[in-house]
Amino acid sequence: xxxxxxxxxxxxxxxxxxxxxxxxxxxxxxxxxxxxxxxxxxxxxxxxxxxxxxxxxxxxxxxxxxxxxxxxxxxxxxxxxxxxxxxxxxxxxxxxxxxxxxxxxxxxxxxxxxxxxxxxxxxxxxxxxxxxxxxxxxxxxxxxxxxxxxxxxxxxxxxxxxxxxxxxxxxxxxxxxxxxxxxxxxxxxxxxxxxxxxxxxxxxxxxxxxxxxxxxxxxxxxxxxxxxxxxxxxxxxxxxxxxxxxxxxxxxxxxxxxxxxxxxxxxxxxxxxxxxxxxxxxxxxxxxxxxxxxxxxxxxxxxxxxxxxxxxxxxxxxxxxxxxxxxxxxxxxxxxxxxxxxxxxxxxxxxxxxxx
Amino acid sequence: xxxxxxxxxxxxxxxxxxxxxxxxxxxxxxxxxxxxxxxxxxxxxxxxxxxxxxxxxxxxxxxxxxxxxxxxxxxxxxxxxxxxxxxxxxxxxxxxxxxxxxxxxxxxxxxxxxxxxxxxxxxxxxxxxxxxxxxxxxxxxxxxxxxxxxxxxxxxxxxxxxxxxxxxxxxxxxxxxxxxxxxxxxxxxxxxxxxxxxxxxxxxxxxxxxxxxxxxxxxxxxxxxxxxxxxxxxxxxxxxxxxxxxxxxxxxxxxxxxxxxxxxxxxxxxxxxxx
Numbered sequence: 001x002x003x004x005x006x007x008x009x010x011x012x013x014x015x016x017x018x019x020x021x022x023x024x025x026x027x028x029x030x031x032x033x034x035x036x037x038x039x040x041x042x043x044x045x046x047x048x049x050x051x052x053x054x055x056x057x058x059x060x061x062x063x064x065x066x067x068x069x070x071x072x073x074x075x076x077x078x079x080x081x082x083x084x085x086x087x088x089x090x091x092x093x094x095x096x097x098x099x100x101x102x103x104x105x106x107x108x109x110x111x112x113x114x115x116x117x118x119x120x121x122x123x124x125x126x127x128x129x130x131x132x133x134x135x136x137x138x139x140x141x142x143x144x145x146x147x148x149x150x151x152x153x154x155x156x157x158x159x160x161x162x163x164x165x166x167x168x169x170x171x172x173x174x175x176x177x178x179x180x181x182x183x184x185x186x187x188x189x190x191x192x193x194x195x196x197x198x199x200x201x202x203x204x205x206x207x208x209x210x211x212x213x214x215x216x217x218x219x220x221x222x223x224x225x226x227x228x229x230x231x232x233x234x235x236x237x238x239x240x241x242x243x244x245x246x247x248x249x250x251x252x253x254x255x256x257x258x259x260x261x262x263x264x265x266x267x268x269x270x271x272x273x274x275x276x277x278x279x280x281x282x283x284x285x286x287x288x289x290x291x292x293x294x295x296x297x298x299x300x301x302x303x304x305x306x307x308x309x310x311x312x313x314x315x316x317x318x319x320x321x322x323x324x325x326x327x328x329x330x331x332x333x334x335x336x337x338x339x340x341x342x343x344x345x346x347x348x349x350x351x352x353x354x355x356x
Numbered sequence: 357x358x359x360x361x362x363x364x365x366x367x368x369x370x371x372x373x374x375x376x377x378x379x380x381x382x383x384x385x386x387x388x389x390x391x392x393x394x395x396x397x398x399x400x401x402x403x404x405x406x407x408x409x410x411x412x413x414x415x416x417x418x419x420x421x422x423x424x425x426x427x428x429x430x431x432x433x434x435x436x437x438x439x440x441x442x443x444x445x446x447x448x449x450x451x452x453x454x455x456x457x458x459x460x461x462x463x464x465x466x467x468x469x470x471x472x473x474x475x476x477x478x479x480x481x482x483x484x485x486x487x488x489x490x491x492x493x494x495x496x497x498x499x500x501x502x503x504x505x506x507x508x509x510x511x512x513x514x515x516x517x518x519x520x521x522x523x524x525x526x527x528x529x530x531x532x533x534x535x536x537x538x539x540x541x542x543x544x545x546x547x548x549x550x551x552x553x554x555x556x557x558x559x560x561x562x563x564x565x566x567x568x569x570x571x572x573x574x575x576x577x578x579x580x581x582x583x584x585x586x587x588x589x590x591x592x593x594x595x596x597x598x599x600x601x602x603x604x605x606x607x608x609x610x611x612x613x614x615x616x617x618x619x620x621x622x623x624x625x626x627x628x629x630x631x
Contacts, residue, residue, distance in 0.1 A: 122438060218475040222537070225433060227465030227544050228491040236491065241478055354478045 064326035073327050075281075077274035078307065082320035085311070087331055092276045093189070093269075093301035094258055094335070100193030100297060101200060101257045106250055108197070109204030113246075116205070117212040118234050133209075137202035145266030148195025153267055156186040185300045187268040189277055192301060195267060196257040203256065207249025211242040244351040251343040258336060261305035270302045271310040277301050304332045365590050365614045369571035372412060372592060374610040381408030383447075384548055384578040385430060390444035392425055392602075394437065399425050403444075403604045405597055407548075412570060412579045414593035414610065416586060418625070421599040423582045427550050430580065431467035432460050449547065465492060468541035472553040474533035476525035476540075481508075481517050484525045484536055488544035503543055511539035512569055531562025538569065542577075549573065551581040555588065567592050586626060590614045598622045 068082065076086025116133075120126045215238050223233040239246075265271075278296025280286060286293060311325035368374050385407035392400035399422045407413045415423040425434065432453060434440045446453050453463055465488070477484050485504040486494075494500060504521070508514040513535040517528070525536055534554060541549055551570075555563040570579060570592045583589050589596055590610055597607040598621075606619045617623045624630055 216475075218471070218473060219477060221433070221436065222471065222475040222477070223487070223491075224436065225431065225464055225469040225471075226488040226491065226540065227461050228487070229461050232491045236487075237477060 061326045061329050064322050065330055066323065067320075068323035069327040069330060074331060077276075078272060078302075079274070082316065082324050085321070085324045087304065087307060087328055088281060089273050089276050089302050090304040090307040090328070091331070091335075092281065093303045093306075096189045096277050096296055096301065097192050097196060097264075097303055098254065098258055100190060101196040102254050104193060104197040105201050105204050105254060109201055109250065110208045110246060112205050113208030113212055114234060114239075117209050118238060119230070130209075133202050133205050137206060139202075140262075141199045141260050142262040142266060144195055144198040145263030147198060148191065148263060149267055152191040152194045153186055156188060156191045160184050160186050184298045187270075188299055189297045189301050192264055192267055192269060192303075193297075195263050196260060199260055199263060200253050200257050203253035204250050207253050208242075208246045211245025211249055212238060214245060215241045241354060244347045244354070247350050248343045248347045251339060251346060255336060255339040255343075258339070259305055259332065261303070261309055264303055264306055265309075269306055270300050271306055273300070273302050275300065304328065304335070308332065365611065366587055368591050368610075369567050371571035371574060372594060374590070374594060375612075381411060383407065384409040384449065385580070386445075386447040387426075387430075388445040388447070390426070390429065390442065390446065392422070392429060392434070392443075393441040395439040395441075399602050400429075401602045403599075403602075405604060405607060407578060407580055408594070409578050410574060410576065411594040412574045412581060412592055414589035414596045415580065415582045415599060416584075416589050416596060416625070417599035417605075418630070419584075422602040423597075423599045424552055426599065427552055427580060427582050428469075430548070430550055431464050431469055432458075433464075433469065435460060465544045466546050467548045467550060468544055468546035469550045470534070470537050470541055470552065470554045472556055474530060474537050474557070476528070476533050476536055478524070478526060480522045481525045481528070481536065482521040485540050485543050488540060492544065504539075507539040507542040508536075510542050510573070511535045512565060512572075513539055529562075531558050531565060534558060534562070534566060535569065538566075538573075542573075546577065548578045548580070551579065553582055553584060556584060563588070586614075598625060600625070 068085075073086045074091060075088055076084055077088045078090075079085040116126065116130055219237050219241060220233055223237045224230070228236070277299040278289075278292040278294075280289060280292050280296055308325050308328040311321045311328060314321045383406045385405075387403055387405045390400055390403040391398060403422075403426060405413075415427060417423050428434045429442055429446060430448070430453075434442065442454060444454075448463070448467060451458070477487060479487075482501075482504055485507055486500045489500060489503055494503075505514060505518075508517060513532060516532060517536075525533065528536060534557075538549075538554070555566045558566065567588060570581065573579060574594075581589075581592065593610045595607060596610045596613040598605045598613065598617075598619075600621055606613065606617055606622045608617075613622060614626060617626060
C-alpha cells in the first residue's frame with residue numbers, strides 16, 4: 001500500500017484537503033516526473049547515438065572515396081590500376097543475379113505464403129512449416145552457400161558436361177550457344193541466383209504472409225457469402241488488398257540479396273574480372289544482342305559486394321585501393337537506396353488502385 | 357396473464373403483417389432436428405423451424421443462445437470454422453443443403469447474407485455491387501450497369517450514390533455501407549436473405565431506413581434476421597423464434613410471441629426480466 005500519492009487517502013464522507021495543481025508543490029510527483037524525464041532522455045540518447053555512428057561511418061566512407069569516385073567508376077571495368085578500376089562487372093553481375101533471384105523467389109515465396117495463410121488447413125505439419133520459416137530466415141547465408149555449392153553447382157557441372165559433350169539435348173537453345181562456342185560455366189549466374197533465392201526466400205515468405213494476414217477476414221467471409229469460390233476470393237479480394245504490402249515486402253527482402261557476398265564467394269564467383277556476363281556491358285545490348293542475353297545466365301560473374309571485399313583486402317603500398325573500395329560501397333548503397341525508393345513508389349501505386 | 361398488451365407493441369413497418377397465418381405459405385426453409393457442435397461443444401439442440409416463403413422471420417434470444425450460429429448454418433457459412441459439425445436436416449427450397457453433393461458456392465448465391473459489421477470491399481461502389489454477378493461469370497458491362505442500378509434502387513441507396521458510383525465504397529456512412537451490402541447481396545439474385553444484426557451498429561435514422569427496407573424486400577424475398585433489439589424484431593417480422601441456450605424455445609406469429617407467448621421463458625425475456 002502506497003500512500004505517497006497526492007496527500008492522504010480520501011475517506012467517505014470526509015472533506016479532502018484542497019488540491020493544488022501548481023507544479024512542484026508535491027514531492028512524489030516531482031520524483032516521478034524526474035524519472036520520466038530520465039527515461040525519455042535515455043531513449044533519445046540511444047537513438048541519436050546510433051544515428052551519430054551511422055553519420056560518422058558515412059562521412060568516413062565518403063572521405064575515403066575522394067580520389068576515385070567519379071562517373072567513370074560505374075562504367076570502367078575492374079583494373080589493377082586504382083585510378084582506372086571501376087565497378088562495371090560488379091554492377092552487371094549484381095543486376096543479373098538480382099533479376100533471376102527475383103524471378104525465382106517471388107513466385108515461390110508469394111505462392112507459399114498464399115498456401116500457408118489462405119489455403120492450408122491448420123495441422124501439425126503446417127504449424128511446423130510456419131514456425132520454421134522464421135527460423136530459416138536466421139540461418140547464416142554462408143550455410144546456404146554450402147547448400148548451393150552442393151546442389152546447384154553440382155547440377156550445373158552435370159549440365160555443363162552434357163552440353164560441352166556431344167549430347168543432343170537442346171532445351172532453351174543451349175545447343176546453339178555451344179555451336180557459337182559460347183562457353184557454359186558451372187559457377188554461373190543461375191547457380192548464384194538459385195542460392196540467393198534460398199537466402200531470401202524465408203524473408204520473402206514472411207513478408208508476404210504478414211501482408212496477407214493484415215487483410216481483414218471480414219472481406220474473405222463477405223466474398224464467400226456472395227457466392228465466390230475460394231480461388232476467386234483470394235484472387236479478386238485478398239491479393240489486391242495485400243498487394244501493397246506484398247510488393248514492398250518482397251522488393252525489400254529481395255534487395256537483401258544485392259549485398260550478399262558470402263554465399264557467392266562460396267560458389268566460386270570471380271573476384272578479379274573485367275568480364276561482364278554475356279558480354280553485355282550497356283543496357284542497349286539487352287535488346288540488340290538476344291543471343292548474348294541468352295548466354296548471360298550461364299556465364300561467370302562477379303558481384304558488387306565481392307568486388308568491394310576484393311578491393312578492401314588488396315595489398316597496395318600507398319593504400320590506393322581504399323578509395324576504390326569506398327567508392328564501391330557508395331555505389332552499392334546508392335543502388336540499395338534506389339531499390340527502396342522503387343519499393344515506396346510501388347507501394348504508393350498499388351494502394352492507389354485500392355479504394356480504402 | 358400476458359405481460360404486454362398489443363397496444364404496447366410498436367407498430368410494424370409497412371409490408372409486414374404480424375398476425376400472418378404461417379400454414380398458408382409454402383416453406384422456403386425447413387429445419388428438422390438440427391444439432392450443431394463447435395468441436396465437442398454443442399451449441400444447438402434439436403432445432404426445428406419452418407420459414408415461410410416471402411416473409412420475415414426474426415431470431416431473438418440472449419447473447420450466446422445460438423441464434424447467429426443457427427443463421428449461419430442456413431448458407432453453410434459455419435463450414436469456414438474448423439472443427440464445426442452439424443447433424444440433422446436443413447431443407448432450402450426442398451433440397452437438403454447438408455447433402456455432400458451440394459455446391460456451397462451455388463447455395464450461397466441463392467441464400468445471401470448481410471453481416472452485422474458492414475464489410476464493403478476496398479473498391480468502388482459499382483464494383484462492390486457488381487462483385488457477385490462478376491464472380492458468377494457476368495462480364496457484359498451494360499447488363500452489370502443495369503443490375504447495379506436496380507439493386508441500388510431496391511436497397512434505397514441509388515439517389516444518394518448515383519453520381520459517385522466510381523468512388524470508394526469506404527467513403528460512405530455506416531448506414532449507407534450497410535445498404536450497399538444489402539444491394540450487393542441482392543445483385544446475386546438470391547431467394548433468401550440472411551441478416552445477422554444488420555442494424556446493431558447503426559444510428560436510429562439508419563436503423564429506421566434498414567427496417568423499412570426489410571418491409572419492402574419481403575414482398576419478393578424470404579428474410580431471416582437475427583436481432584438483439586426486441587423492438588426491431590416486433591416491428592419487422594412476421595414470425596419470431598426465441599432461442600435460449602441453444603434450444604428453440606418458442607416460435608409463432610410475431611404478435612402472438614410479443615403479446616401472448618405460451619412459454620414462461622419467452623415472456624420473461626420479452627418483458628426484460630433477463631437477457
